[in-house]
Amino acid sequence: MYPNLEKLLLSGPVVTDGAWGTQLQSRGLPVGACPDAWNLSHPEAVEAVARAYIEAGSQIILTNTFGANRSILVKHDLADRVAEINRAGVEISRRAAGTRAKVFASMGPSGAMLMMGEVSEDDLRAGFSEQARAMADAGADAIVIETMTDPAEARLAVAAAKETGLPVVACMTFDSGAKLDRTMMGTTPEQAAEQLLEAGADIIGSNCGQGIAGFVEISRRLHSASGRAVWVKANAGLPEMRDGNTHYAQTAEQFAAYIPQLVAAGAGFVGGCCGTSPEFIQAVCKKLRSA
Numbered sequence: 001m002y003p004n005l006e007k008l009l010l011s012g013p014v015v016t017d018g019a020w021g022t023q024l025q026s027r028g029l030p031v032g033a034c035p036d037a038w039n040l041s042h043p044e045a046v047e048a049v050a051r052a053y054i055e056a057g058s059q060i061i062l063t064n065t066f067g068a069n070r071s072i073l074v075k076h077d078l079a080d081r082v083a084e085i086n087r088a089g090v091e092i093s094r095r096a097a098g099t100r101a102k103v104f105a106s107m108g109p110s111g112a113m114l115m116m117g118e119v120s121e122d123d124l125r126a127g128f129s130e131q132a133r134a135m136a137d138a139g140a141d142a143i144v145i146e147t148m149t150d151p152a153e154a155r156l157a158v159a160a161a162k163e164t165g166l167p168v169v170a171c172m173t174f175d176s177g178a179k180l181d182r183t184m185m186g187t188t189p190e191q192a193a194e195q196l197l198e199a200g201a202d203i204i205g206s207n208c209g210q211g212i213a214g215f216v217e218i219s220r221r222l223h224s225a226s227g228r229a230v231w232v233k234a235n236a237g238l239p240e241m242r243d244g245n246t247h248y249a250q251t252a253e254q255f256a257a258y259i260p261q262l263v264a265a266g267a268g269f270v271g272g273c274c275g276t277s278p279e280f281i282q283a284v285c286k287k288l289r290s291a
């Protein structure tokens, strides 16, 4: 593991941030619009989200670049602005963080299925390299690969991110199988740990897909398979449909109540995914301080 990641953990579990998409929607991003494009068109709104997480106590914030890879941006006619959108995303988070937090740049899946032949390995590799390079050039402290379901795609992303020389966190989403302990492709935490570490990930973890209760066992398994502190970003419970909109019913306090168990299971970096907000991060910080 990189010395700076080790150093971050010296004073205990590190608090990351919560969801960005829903925060941008509450600031006017239309459902279905490209959130990443807001780095160029509405930088002040993106920065307000970043600032809200810093104020809530995040020691690491991510960037509004989850979908800023060529294969997604091309669908929004933004293929010629990949580098620019990623650069702006890192710069916005950096401005909000100042010296108070680290900026870990977010890299999500391509949205195209390798297994179905929707994309080639070469194109995936090139797309992830392009994004990772832009994020590193803009001064990111690390790269976080999130919401991966296909280990083959995750490995390509990790390898591309590693080429920048930055520390790499790699996360998969476990939301399938009877015990919700497999990715959509059937990958177990142990298989994920082996493949992600072999590809060069410094930290492994899991995000999205299910509520925080299910992350305790997943963290335990990722920790025992890797021997390293685990990165965890859980959803605020399971989504419910209300009036055609997705709602997450869990409160910040209910979410934070699981933090001690999660840390005991090996989580070293804790934050939230879908349905979480700065209020959740505040509750997590409070829980850790009182532990």
Ligand SMILES: [Zn+2]
Pocket: 207, 208, 209, 235, 273, 274
């Ligand atoms: Zn999520």
